[in-house]
Amino acid sequence: MVGLSAGEKNFLQGGIDQDLRSDGRNRNTHRPISVETGVIPQANGSARVRMGATEVIASVKAELGRPAALQPDKGKVAIFVDCSPVANPVFEGRGGEELSLELSVALQQCLLGGKSGAGAGIDLSSLMVVEGKLCWDLYIDGLVVSSDGNLLDALGASIMAALSNTGIPRVQVAAAASGDEEPEVDISDEEYLQFDTSGVPVIVTLTKVGRHYIVDATSEEESQMTSAVSISINRKGHICGLTKRGSSGLDSSIISDMISVAQHISVQLINKLDSEISAAEADE
Amino acid sequence: MGSSGKPPSTYTPAPTRGSRPKKPVFTDSDVDWERPDGRGFHECRPALFKTGLVKAAAGSAYAELGNTKVIVSVFGPRESKKAMLYSDVGRLNCNVSYTTFATPIRGQGASDHKEFSSMLHKALEGAVMLETFPKSTVDVFALVMESGGSDLPAVISCASVALADAGIMMYDLVAGVSVSCLGTNLVIDPVSEEESFQDGSLMVTLMPSRYEVTQLTVTGEWSASKVNEGMQLCLDACSKLGEVLRSCLKVPASD
Numbered sequence: 018m019v020g021l022s023a024g025e026k027n028f029l030q031g032g033i034d035q036d037l038r039s040d041g042r043n044r045n046t047h048r049p050i051s052v053e054t055g056v057i058p059q060a061n062g063s064a065r066v067r068m069g070a071t072e073v074i075a076s077v078k079a080e081l082g083r084p085a086a087l088q089p090d091k092g093k094v095a096i097f098v099d100c101s102p103v104a105n106p107v108f109e110g111r112g113g114e115e116l117s118l119e120l121s122v123a124l125q126q127c128l129l130g131g132k133s134g135a136g137a138g139i140d141l142s143s144l145m146v147v148e149g150k151l152c153w154d155l156y157i158d159g160l161v162v163s164s165d166g167n168l169l170d171a172l173g174a175s176i177m178a179a180l181s182n183t184g185i186p187r188v189q190v191a192a193a194a195s196g197d198e199e200p201e202v203d204i205s206d207e208e209y210l211q212f213d214t215s216g217v218p219v220i221v222t223l224t225k226v227g228r229h230y231i232v233d234a235t236s237e238e239e240s241q242m243t244s245a246v247s248i249s250i251n252r253k254g255h256i257c258g259l260t261k262r263g264s265s266g267l268d269s270s271i272i273s274d275m276i277s278v279a280q281h282i283s284v285q286l287i288n289k290l291d292s293e294i295s296a297a298e299a300d301e
Numbered sequence: 302m303g304s305s306g307k308p309p310s311t312y313t314p315a316p317t318r319g320s321r322p323k324k325p326v327f328t329d330s331d332v333d334w335e336r337p338d339g340r341g342f343h344e345c346r347p348a349l350f351k352t353g354l355v356k357a358a359a360g361s362a363y364a365e366l367g368n369t370k371v372i373v374s375v376f377g378p379r380e381s382k383k384a385m386l387y388s389d390v391g392r393l394n395c396n397v398s399y400t401t402f403a404t405p406i407r408g409q410g411a412s413d414h415k416e417f418s419s420m421l422h423k424a425l426e427g428a429v430m431l432e433t434f435p436k437s438t439v440d441v442f443a444l445v446m447e448s449g450g451s452d453l454p455a456v457i458s459c460a461s462v463a464l465a466d467a468g469i470m471m472y473d474l475v476a477g478v479s480v481s482c483l484g485t486n487l488v489i490d491p492v493s494e495e496e497s498f499q500d501g502s503l504m505v506t507l508m509p510s511r512y513e514v515t516q517l518t519v520t521g522e523w524s525a526s527k528v529n530e531g532m533q534l535c536l537d538a539c540s541k542l543g544e545v546l547r548s549c550l551k552v553p554a555s556d
Contacts, residue, residue, distance in 0.1 A: 115419070122416050126520045130501070244427075246517070256528055259519035264427045266513025269536055276525050 021240060029241060030227050038231065038238070040069075045282060047233040050174065052293040054182040055301045062183025062212065064297070066175035068233060070165035075157065075175035077183045077212075081146070081202070082154040092144020092152040096124045098159040098172060105164050116168075119262075120159070123169055124176065127220055127249035127258035138217040138249075138257055139180070146188050151202065153185060166236040169247050173220035174286075178294050180217055184209030218251040218258070219286050221279040225263070230275060232282055246275050250283035337494050338367065345478070345490040345538055350459065350549035352466040360467025362549075364459035367492060368449025373460045375467040378437035391434035395422040395441045397456055403448040410448055417443075417453055424457045424477065424506040424516040430470040439469055450492035454479050457506050457516075462546050473508035475515055476542040478535045480504075482521060487531055489538055503528065505535035509543025512536075 021029070032038050042048070048069030057063035060076040084091060098120040100113030108116070130137030144153040157179070159172045187208040191201040224234040224245040231238060239245075244263030251257050256276065261267070340346070346367035355361035358374035381392055397417035399410025421443065429439070441464065443456045454477030461475040481491035481499040488495055496502070501521020507514055514536075519528060 118415055119419055122419070126518065130521050251522070254525075256519060256523045256525060257521070259517060259528070261514070261517050262423065264431075266427045266508055266511060266515045267517075268512070269514055269532055272514060272517060272532070273525075273529055276528060280525065 021237065025237075026241060029238060033226050033229050033231060033238075040235070042233075044229055044231045045278070047286065047289070048235075050289060050293060052174070052178050052290070052297045053300075054178055054294065054297040060179075061185065062179045062181075064175050064178030064182055064294075065162075066171050066178060068167060068171045068174070069235065070163060071167055071171045072161075072163040073168065073171045073175045074160045074162060075172065075179040076160075077176075077179045078156045078158075079153045079183070079185050080156065081151060081188075081204075084145070084149060084152040088141075089149035090145055091141040092154065094129060094139055094141065094144075094155045094157065096128065096157045096159070096176075097121055098124065098161070100161045100164070103163075104161045108161075120169055120172060123220075123247060123258075123260050124157075124159070124172060126260060127173065127218060127247075128176065130257065138251060140213060140216060143213060144185075146202070147190055151188075151190075164236065166234045166239045167222060170220045170222050170233065173218070173249065174290055177214060177217045177219065177290060178297070180212050181214040181294050182298065183212040185212060186210075216251060218249040219283050219290065220247055220249045220258075221282050221286065222247040223275050223279060225265075225267070230278075246272065246279075248276060248279040248283075250280055252287060254280050254283070256280075336488065337492055342486055342488045343534060345542070346492075348458075348542060348545050350462055350546060352462060352549065352552075358463075358467070360463050360465070360469070362459050362463035362466055364455050364462070366449070366451065366455050366490070368447055369445075369452055369455045370447040370449070371443060371445050371452070371455050371459050373441065373443045373456065373463040375439060375441050375460075375463045375469065377439040377467075378434040378469070379440075381436055381438045385438075387436065389435045390431040391429075391436075392438040393422055393426055393429060393431065393441060394438050395419075395425065395443070395460075397421055397443045397445070397453075399445045399448065403445050410445060417456065420453060420516065420518070421457055421460060424475055425460060425464070427513070427515040428461065428471050428473055428475045428508055429464065430472060433470040439464075439467075448493060450494070450496050451479050451490050453477065454490075454504055454506070458542060458546060462549060465550055473511050473513075474543060474546045475506050476509055476539040476546060477504060477506040477516075478538040478542060480531045480534055482523065482527070482531070487527075487534060489534055503531040503535065505532060505539060507536060507539035507543070509540050512540075 051067045053065045056065045057076045061079045062077040065074045098117045100108040100117050102109040128138040187205040189203040223230040224242045226241050243265040249258040349365040351363045354363045355374045360375040363372045397414045401408045403410045457477035480487050480489045482501040503519045506516040
């Protein structure tokens with residue numbers, strides 16, 4: 018909880034009204050973003066993303082598992098978010114549970130698409146090894162290390178970076194097993210398949226403070242918000258997910274407006290992330 | 302929606318047999334498929350709402366949309382637990398659970414559905430005048446007795462009626478409606494079969510007289526124009542559902 022005095026609130030609101038925020042940004046600019054990949058050696062892919070003072074880590078682990086009975090031709094992906102008390106003492110014990118759940122659900126909605134698997138940012142059929150018997154289970158874990166607002170966007174970006182850093186071992190299936198027998202597999206230590214991230218969307222959260230909405234809000238700004246809409250958008254400009262937060266209602270025309278603004282911002286964000294990710298990969 | 306002037310006092314649902322024949326899988330090519338219950342793509346199921354079923358609760362409501370049956374009880378306002386920090390606005394404690402027999406396979410729905418609980422909270426918090434009960438908590442408990450598709454919108458609409466029945470101050474009722482995207486078609490108020498094949502879904506909860514959206518969720522891949530189309534469909538249906546909710550509150554609680 019951020020405690021702001023009446024004067025500070027006024028200053029913050031006034032700045033947003035005049036399109037000059039307390040840290041010198043415009044309403045539609047992000048804080049500087051930095052990406053570092055391969056930060057967790059035990060994981061198949063990992064990344065750390067900083068957006069101003071917000072810092073998150075995402076790791077991707079791949080394990081061989083059995084596909085779900087209803088979708089035998091698809092792998093499985095699970096997304097979890099942990100809000101560490103390191104970031105904020107209120108996350109201690111069960112304090113962070115609610116926020117963690119909210120963030121995980123929002124990320125699942127944005128990245129995994131509809132129930133039929135259509136429109137998923139992560140191509141589940143690429144995780145297939147032997148149909149109906151063997152598939153990769155991807156475990157995506159996000160960790161909030163430092164929290165200064167806009168956690169969802171930062172987590173979305175870190176997952177995108179972690180996935181582009183992910184190598185899935187090539188699997189050799191020895192002799193097609195018949196019937197119910199488990200197929201014998203040989204997991205290669207050297208050959209890795211690069212994970213395709215062209216369909217992974219970015220998340221843009223527009224936070225409404227007063228009459229205007231701003232992008233990439235700090236926690237001070239978030240404390241003054243009336244509502245926030247998180248929109249995930251892929252490279253094609255299509256919307257992959259949308260959720261609303263905050264207490265006040267919104268007019269439907271404002272929502273349409275927000276969607277077009279978010280589409281515009283997402284193009285810049287994707288370009289920025291792409292260059293940061295490739296720079297990080299080159300550094301590694 | 303009900304065609305007759307006054308809402309029917311009883312409503313007999315179509316009997317559901319244990320072994321329903323499996324409906325064919327929808328694909329992009331067959332555009333002229335029929336919906337499992339023979340409705341038009343943009344037609345909602347008849348909605349029945351009834352208040353005051355649970356005597357022990359401060360307010361309660363029962364909703365029936367086709368095979369979806371939910372009951373919501375509202376308790377309180379009561380004093381917030383000591384462990385909670387001081388708050389000059391009230392708290393809304395929402396919980397959504399499924400009965401073990403709600404789904405075709407026993408116990409498939411969670412007995413404590415955390416995701417729906419948080420969605421219910423987000424949809425309602427904008428409509429309830431929380432400042433009217435500082436330091437206190439209102440409990441909203443929803444139970445899905447039979448899951449027949451569009452469970453969450455039904456729970457949200459039903460909960461807003463239950464809150465009104467409990468006399469909790471609200472800006473407006475909240476009506477929820479969802480649409481499913483199947484191939485290139487948008488179908489409103491999907492049933493379970495349609496939901497399990499859907500490519501995407503969109504849910505809108507609306508305060509009808511203020512015409513403000515309290516919650517909007519989209520899953521699956523949508524173009525901006527399609528989102529707008531789906532949103533308009535939902536907004537229209539929400540306004541109409543709002544009338545039904547309103548008329549149900551006007552009916553004096555009998556028996």
